[in-house]
Amino acid sequence: MKSIRRRMALWMTVAVFGVTALFCGLTYVLVRNMLIVDFDRAVLEQFQSVANTVKVWTDGDVYVELNPTVMTGFAAGGDRAFVVRDVDVHEMIAQSISLDAAGLTIAGLAGANRDTPVFGEGTAPNGADAVIVTQVMPAQWGWDIDDTTIEVTPEAREKLVEITLAVDDTPLTARLRSLGMLTLSIAIAAALAAGAAALFTVSTVLRPLHDLAGRAAKIREPSYSRPFPADGPVELQPIAERLNDLLVRLADASLVERRFTADAAHELRTPIAELRTLTDVALRFPTAPEQLENVIRSSNDLSIRLTSLIDALLGIARKDALAAGLQMAPTNPPDMIRQIIASNAVTIAKRNLVFDVQAPQDHKITSDVTLLQSILTNLIENAVSHAPQGSTVSVIYTVTQAGLHLRVTNPAPDLDADDLDKVFEPFWRKDGQQSDRDHAGLGLALCKGFADILSLDLQARVTADQQFEMILKAT
Amino acid sequence: MKLLVVEDSRILRESLALGLRGAGYLVDVSADGEDALWRAEAAIYDVVVLDLGLPKRDGLSVLAEMRAQGIATPVLILTARDGVDDRVKGLRSGADDYLVKPFAFDELLARLEALTRRSNGIAKNVLHIDGLMINLADKTVTINDVPVALVRREYALLELLCLKAGTVVSRADIEAKIYDEHVEPNSNVVDAAVSILRKAIDPPDGPSRIETKRGQGYRLRRA
Numbered sequence: 001m002k003s004i005r006r007r008m009a010l011w012m013t014v015a016v017f018g019v020t021a022l023f024c025g026l027t028y029v030l031v032r033n034m035l036i037v038d039f040d041r042a043v044l045e046q047f048q049s050v051a052n053t054v055k056v057w058t059d060g061d062v063y064v065e066l067n068p069t070v071m072t073g074f075a076a077g078g079d080r081a082f083v084v085r086d087v088d089v090h091e092m093i094a095q096s097i098s099l100d101a102a103g104l105t106i107a108g109l110a111g112a113n114r115d116t117p118v119f120g121e122g123t124a125p126n127g128a129d130a131v132i133v134t135q136v137m138p139a140q141w142g143w144d145i146d147d148t149t150i151e152v153t154p155e156a157r158e159k160l161v162e163i164t165l166a167v168d169d170t171p172l173t174a175r176l177r178s179l180g181m182l183t184l185s186i187a188i189a190a191a192l193a194a195g196a197a198a199l200f201t202v203s204t205v206l207r208p209l210h211d212l213a214g215r216a217a218k219i220r221e222p223s224y225s226r227p228f229p230a231d232g233p234v235e236l237q238p239i240a241e242r243l244n245d246l247l248v249r250l251a252d253a254s255l256v257e258r259r260f261t262a263d264a265a266h267e268l269r270t271p272i273a274e275l276r277t278l279t280d281v282a283l284r285f286p287t288a289p290e291q292l293e294n295v296i297r298s299s300n301d302l303s304i305r306l307t308s309l310i311d312a313l314l315g316i317a318r319k320d321a322l323a324a325g326l327q328m329a330p331t332n333p334p335d336m337i338r339q340i341i342a343s344n345a346v347t348i349a350k351r352n353l354v355f356d357v358q359a360p361q362d363h364k365i366t367s368d369v370t371l372l373q374s375i376l377t378n379l380i381e382n383a384v385s386h387a388p389q390g391s392t393v394s395v396i397y398t399v400t401q402a403g404l405h406l407r408v409t410n411p412a413p414d415l416d417a418d419d420l421d422k423v424f425e426p427f428w429r430k431d432g433q434q435s436d437r438d439h440a441g442l443g444l445a446l447c448k449g450f451a452d453i454l455s456l457d458l459q460a461r462v463t464a465d466q467q468f469e470m471i472l473k474a475t
Numbered sequence: 476m477k478l479l480v481v482e483d484s485r486i487l488r489e490s491l492a493l494g495l496r497g498a499g500y501l502v503d504v505s506a507d508g509e510d511a512l513w514r515a516e517a518a519i520y521d522v523v524v525l526d527l528g529l530p531k532r533d534g535l536s537v538l539a540e541m542r543a544q545g546i547a548t549p550v551l552i553l554t555a556r557d558g559v560d561d562r563v564k565g566l567r568s569g570a571d572d573y574l575v576k577p578f579a580f581d582e583l584l585a586r587l588e589a590l591t592r593r594s595n596g597i598a599k600n601v602l603h604i605d606g607l608m609i610n611l612a613d614k615t616v617t618i619n620d621v622p623v624a625l626v627r628r629e630y631a632l633l634e635l636l637c638l639k640a641g642t643v644v645s646r647a648d649i650e651a652k653i654y655d656e657h658v659e660p661n662s663n664v665v666d667a668a669v670s671i672l673r674k675a676i677d678p679p680d681g682p683s684r685i686e687t688k689r690g691q692g693y694r695l696r697r698a
Contacts, residue, residue, distance in 0.1 A: 262558075266555045266556065266557075269555035269557075269575075269576045269577060270484060270487075270555050270576060272576070272577045273484075273487060273555065273576030273577035273578065274484055274486040274487045274490070275577075276577040276578070276579075276580075277487055277490040277491060277494065277577070277578075277580055278486055278487075278490045280490075280494065280579065280580035280581075281490045281491075281493050281494035281497065281580055284494060284497065284580060285493065285494060285497035298486045301486075302486065
């Protein structure tokens with residue numbers, strides 16, 4: 001069951017029903033015992049009444065002095081009966097009219113004694129189930145109390161009789177049945193009430209959670225408005241705060257994404273505008289073949305720039321996928337650096353740059369070759385592109401305890417410390433220049449992203465003598 | 476008409492200059508903000524086509540400085556920034572129009588024509604002055620429905636005089652308006668141009684349409 005509401009309602013119902021059932025059960029047992037005890041007490045009182053009517057004469061004859069018009073239960077058709085037996089001779093002395101009328105008698109219970117009454121079950125004279133009680137006791141004697149002149153033999157005084165009493169227990173059975181029905185009804189009613197109360201309570205208690213879900217459902221896009229109330233139930237406040245924080249983070253991410261998309265669109269517009277105007281003008285004002293060749297060459301340059309820009313954009317877009325699929329292999333970064341510098345030899349010569357390379361012949365590390373190559377290429381080509389004509393670019397590779405440590409330095413008279421926060425931002429260029437550059441302004445952003453994936457630290461700084469330093473190091 | 480095109484993209488700058496010259500405009504170009512401001516201060520342009528993302532000085536800063544110096548030349552902003560905020564900011568900074576890259580060259584021409592009409596207080600691209608008709612859009616001239624062939628410099632001179640018809644245009648203004656950076660003007664270029672234009676548009680047996688105001692300049696007569 002996945003519904004918290006149903007689960008809580010079920011458990012609350014079970015708990016309340018369990019407690020109610022226990023209470024009803026105990027109450028039933030208690031009241032049942034009380035009723036039985038009361039009934040037994042009433043039976044004993046009846047027994048006492050019958051015993052009081054069993055008397056003995058001075059000569060030892062036993063008789064029963066019972067008035068059936070008063071004790072109607074023992075009359076013919078009554079629901080109770082007694083039998084008095086002589087203990088010595090084991091003969092019946094007397095029995096109630098109710099038995100005589102029905103032609104029945106009642107046997108005494110085994111184990112009857114003088115100390116305590118013995119209870120048992122049997123049949124009443126009216127045919128119903130009955131409680132039977134038997135006790136041995138001396139016949140009632142009291143004549144000499146009123147008349148002291150009467151002489152009584154010790155035998156008469158000690159005359160023992162066994163009195164057996166049967167009382168119809170139908171009323172008790174009916175009461176016990178009623179008690180059972182009442183208890184069961186209360187238990188069922190309590191269970192239903194508990195279920196309803198549990199549902200209501202759970203619904204009421206969970207309403208703030210429902211409201212929270214409603215607010216969440218209405219959110220169409222991340223925002224900074226913190227839509228989840230912080231003044232709700234104490235238990236939900238942390239959730240509301242976390243959700244609000246999450247939305248703010250999502251809004252931040254969305255803002256960055258939108259800005260990146262807008263920047264990307266903006267970056268694409270300039271070369272597209274160049275291409276369109278170039279071709280528009282060429283079509284509108286047909287030119288000499290040599291000028292047409294310029295148009296074609298410029299179009300080709302633009303297509304190369306656009307390809308480079310799109311490659312860089314795809315590189316950023318695929319960054320997460322690259323992180324998930326790193327292919328670690330042994331590699332030699334100093335060798336990579338030398339190859340990258342060699343592949344830029346034409347540009348280096350064209351720009352009259354001097355390269356000061358200090359690196360060991362070999363330094364084997366394990367890394368993702370593609371990403372590391374991309375980082376090193378961007379760092380070196382960035383220096384090649386931005387170092388002033390005829391200046392010196394320094395590439396110093398050292399081996400540290402942590403691993404590689406690379407510093408690429410080139411003069412940068414236009415850069416200042418404030419620019420350092422921006423050099424890793426996509427599309428950032430000094431002075432906001434958007435054109436006449438072969439670079440899209442994404443190289444260092446890519447480097448930073450790839451360095452993070454490889455757990456390398458990439459930092460930029462401007463020295464006091466206006467040297468721009470990019471430092472890549474293992475951590 | 477003389478335009479200043481301020482654009483840091485070499486390809487776009489050269490394409491615009493080529494296309495606009497082909498459309499009959501005289502075009503000066505600039506590749507950065509500081510040079511653009513210097514040119515705007517030094518010369519009289521009919522329209523400045525201004526990019527925003529410029530080296531050395533941002534386009535909006537150039538525009539603000541122009542307006543601060545009282546230079547009222549119409550400015551058409553040409554930029555890749557297409558946000559409403561950017562447009563509002565550009566227009567509120569004193570720009571007269573805003574065109575987002577990439578754009579159709581024809582649309583740029585149409586907007587330039589609209590700007591020049593507005594700045595000269597005319598409603599149509601066609602001007603009629605005493606049988607002379609000049610079409611500012613396609614840069615054609617007719618006299619009594621007969622086409623008149625003019626080279627770009629003489630057309631520019633006629634256009635200038637027509638737009639200021641009835642008023643005297645100084646030699647300095649003519650020199651600034653009809654020569655771009657590709658021409659080295661000398662002392663008699665204006666006289667020579669006026670002379671050539673008179674031969675092209677004057678009636679053979681009547682007074683010249685272009686009146687010389689000694690020491691002041693030239694004036695196109697109204698009928």
